[in-house]
Amino acid sequence: MSENNSQQPRKPSKPSNKTRSHTPVKGATIDDLRTKSIEELVAMATELNVEDPNELKRQDVIFEILKAQTAQGGFILFSGILEIMQV
Template identity: 45%
Template sequence: MNLTELKNKPISELVALAGEMGLENLARARKQDIIFSILKAHAKSGEDIFGEGVLEILQDGFGFLRSADSSYLAGPDDIYVSPSQIRRFNLRTGDSISGKIRTPKDSERYFALLK
């Protein structure tokens, strides 16, 4: 499943997809919350999730994949990229990246790039 594809779907399709997956009480939820619930359920079933974006590296050494949908501004849909991945692959701000992501853990706010 691809995060970018879900972002491009209308809310009605997302609610229908959530219903097919057995997720309830999402009819009045925000689009971001519906997408998050769908991806979380998808990840629990052991299937891969993919995301993409343009890398912005912050001064602290980590970065985020930003999307064109939000004019490359910070937002809840951003994907975290660790400093070790940035160093290992010699990544720079402006690089277009796609890869496997995981859902946020308990104390995290963003999806994270795995591979």
């Protein structure tokens, strides 16, 4: 009894209906958003059609702005340190 370990080539994935470019949409980074006043954040959120930004907490406004940017084909950009722990 021999086992066949050959891998079959992957089929190309189906193209999605969403258009996405490799060029980031002009947007703010998390660091940029953290330095803005709540009034500036609400104004940005309003421009991005976030629903009721005046009713949200500051961190929620930032999150909704980031979600709106990614929905328009952007990326979430931030800086920091990534620590990888192996067990």
